[in-house]
Amino acid sequence: MTEKKTIKNAILNGLYDRQYQGHQLLTPQLVGNFDGTIWETLRSELTTCKSFTWVIAFITTDMITPLKVVMADLAFRGIKGTLITSDYLGFNSPQMFRELLKIPNLKVRLADVAGFHTKGYYFTHEDYMTALIGSANFTRAALLKNYETMLKLTSTRNATLFSQITDEIQRLRHQSEPLTAKWVTEYAEDWQPPKTRIRVKNTQKIVPNKMQKAALKELQSLITRGAGKGLVISATGTGKTYLGAFAVKKACPQKFLYVVHREQIARKTMESFRRVIGGPKSDFGLISGDHHDFVPRYLFATVQTLAQKKLLQTLSPKMFDYILIDEAHRVAAPSYRRLMNHFQPVFWLGMTATPDRMDNQDVYGMFDYHIAYEIRLKDALNNQMLVPFHYVGVEDYEIDGKVISETTKLNRLVASERVKYVLTQLDYYGYCGSQPRGLVFCSRQEEARELAREFTASGHYAVALTNQDSNQRRQKAVQRLENGELEYIITVDLFNEGVDIPSLNQIVMLRNTQSKIVFLQQLGRGLRKYPGKDFVTVIDFIGNYKHNYMIPLALNDDTSCDRDQVRREVQLPQNIGVSTINFSRIASDRVLASIERTKLDSMVELRRGYHELQQRLGRRPLLLDFFRYGSISPIVFAQNNLLTNYGTFLCKLGEKVTLTQYEDQVLSFITKELLNGKRAHELILLSILQEHQEITEEQVVKVFQQNGCYVNRELLQSVMKILSLQFFDVKAGKKMKKHQYGDQPLVIFADEKYRLNPQIIEALKQNLDFYSLYTDAIKTGLALSKNYDQGHQLTLYEQYDRKDVCRLLNWPLDVSAPMYGYRIAKNECPIFITYQKQSAKQRNALYNNQLQDGQSLRWYTRSPRHLSSSEVQRLLAGVDAGKPKVKLHLFVKRSDAVGKQFYYLGTAKIDPKSVKEELLGEKKKATVGMNLILEHPLSNIMNEMLFKE
Incomplete structure (x- = not known):
């Protein structure tokens, strides 16, 4: 439940004075295609609402496909909506109305109002309402590209504004009639496309674009x-x-x-x-x-x-x-x-x-x-050289509780129930034009022939083409498709390249994706421009396939091998220009499961990526090359447990690289600890000392400031703790825990001056391999550091592990190993929360860390703890007076399955009224619970990434 006070403060923050506590989801704001897209905001509201009513004048067919994906997921949850539109100016096409009729959980009404030109999107949530009112109709251009502005407002239902909106919607309902197939038929008989301004082009002369x-x-x-x-x-x-x-x-x-x-x-x-x-x-x-x-x-x-x-x-x-x-x-x-x-x-x-x-x-x-x-x-x-596409990843048919996979027998692939399901999905997600002109890719030749028979028997005329068919038969089939005599050509990898069928308006993938190259070739078959073709619908039936992880890699041209990046590409709505990428919830889960099962950063993948870039460059690539060419993320090399540094990787590939043990240790340190660029200071200092024998502290401070880096005494001390390796000297029991970086400092600070270790200086002079790899690692780290706000210790919504946090908070030692959920230092306390528990038996599953309203997160101390415990008292010091003595940094990850990295959600304050001692678990151990109020209200994207069920 969202507290009325939270909504009140959000409204006052947006419309009266920013000193009131704002809220990312509830504060009045201007929404447009300048920071994300309007569609992202609408989609986020759709996926969290209890019901909705849209009152929209103009709607185009090209935006209905991504809406259908969301509506299909909402149907599983019993969520319904109403859309009120009209036939004003004849803008809305009969085809568009036909497509709306296919959405079972959407009631469409036609307003009998003269000059109907409104654009309002209204959402009912559990205890509040949200409205988006402005310039954007429900068209692809308006929601993804055009300069449009929408005012987003949220308030409780008894607010005057929302009472007014509710009354107006009710009035419109009474002045409207339900959309029916009969009405569409009658409308189509007299409908004429609205006249558009046509630019006269010289068609005689072909000129380069x-x-x-x-x-x-x-x-x-x-x-x-x-x-x-x-x-x-x-x-x-x-x-x-x-x-x-x-x-x-x-x-x-x-x-x-x-x-x-x-x-x-x-x-x-x-x-x-x-x-x-x-x-x-x-x-x-x-x-x-x-x-x-x-x-x-x-x-x-x-x-x-x-x-x-x-x-x-x-x-x-x-x-x-x-x-x-x-x-x-x-x-x-x-x-x-x-x-x-x-x-x-x-x-x-x-x-x-x-x-x-x-x-x-x-x-x-x-x-x-x-x-x-x-x-x-x-x-x-992006340059409008191709027809935009709407990709839909939809779950494949389930037969007797079994999902289609690589080993599914032919009789199940061509079963009438599956064919009926496939045809239903093809009709639901639709196509641009008066009839489908589709190319269907399947796995086996006999499957193609049987599917063609089943499609035809169902009234959707289709032929199967395989490599056993003559060129003449292929050409005849293509001609029949373009003439409208056929609806579908069903094939097995035959039309991956070299064949043009510009009129294609559906690409259907009824097979396992095993190659990014083949996937893009097949997708590309439908992207050629053709008169009257505004978009192509790509429908991918996703079963329990091992290689599902390749789908987001292909769609996003992603060669990073970065698991976190690939997850984001599946979980969050993606668009390329006005093309959209959409996964149904079940299909998304199947792709995510494949990602979790796959070792994207395996030596096989790294070797493949290395050779591809080597072929492109004609020489041995360095880490900076991977960064510049958008290939494998350099971070992947750094995080791979089989590699200590890039030199190790080159040796595994059989490349000749000569390094001493100490040179290898230095490279390993830079690679494992600094290359991620989360703090640029150490990299900047090492870069300076590569050019100058020594530099004063005053000069270092000046260089840091010139590079937009924050500087204070604690930071300077921390940098030296890192570069002297003292940060890593952690005791494990009575013994010192050893690290793999040797026992010599990289940088020496004496007489107010910084100097590079003489052994490193000598190695840089004598060993070209070491010089190349050392310089490359520093340059790559500095390039990656641009992803972070170096003016502050931590960057909002970036990912950090516990060790990163120890360093970036300028702590003298790496105490990440025993930290677990939190650690209270002198002035700061990082809190690490795993939101989705893997098992009810896990210790952290006892703590129900629920996000209550997009800004308030319930959190619990360790047990046993009481209000009187010294640790709790330190946490609460100054909280009642509004001047807390300990700054709280909040880090959250969705589950343990995503690895060690947590998203930084910024600083948080304890709500003093929410603090109370509680008993948790079967053993009823005492703990102290409290609400943490985020200083930065959670963004829509982070809310979807971390907390959406």
């Missing part, structure tokens, strides 16, 4: 520098063919060759090049099968024909001065290698959407590691 212009400039720069090869990485559907044509037109070669693996693609590309380059038809020729026309200036060949040894021997190596290889990720194949070994053009251009191959072949090396330009999926979507 913004990103193609940038790519052409980089390509020309590469050629000017004398490079003989270049690689363009361009996401599927981003105009790769036209980019190649523009590049060739600019180069103006005497003789040009284009190579691809299919005649259909070669013919289509030839026509595209001719439209761009111009000239007589006789300038363009085909080499494939029986076509051996080598006379034209621009030749388009299939690799199967051109790479024949007898034919190659008849062709001069210098016959062509410009050769373009499409789908260049195939160049490792023997046929392509023969071509590249035979011909000697002035320039080789490779073009591909997927250069990172599963077989570890070095595509980058084949083009001399010259990446002329790169247009990844996110860039293409």
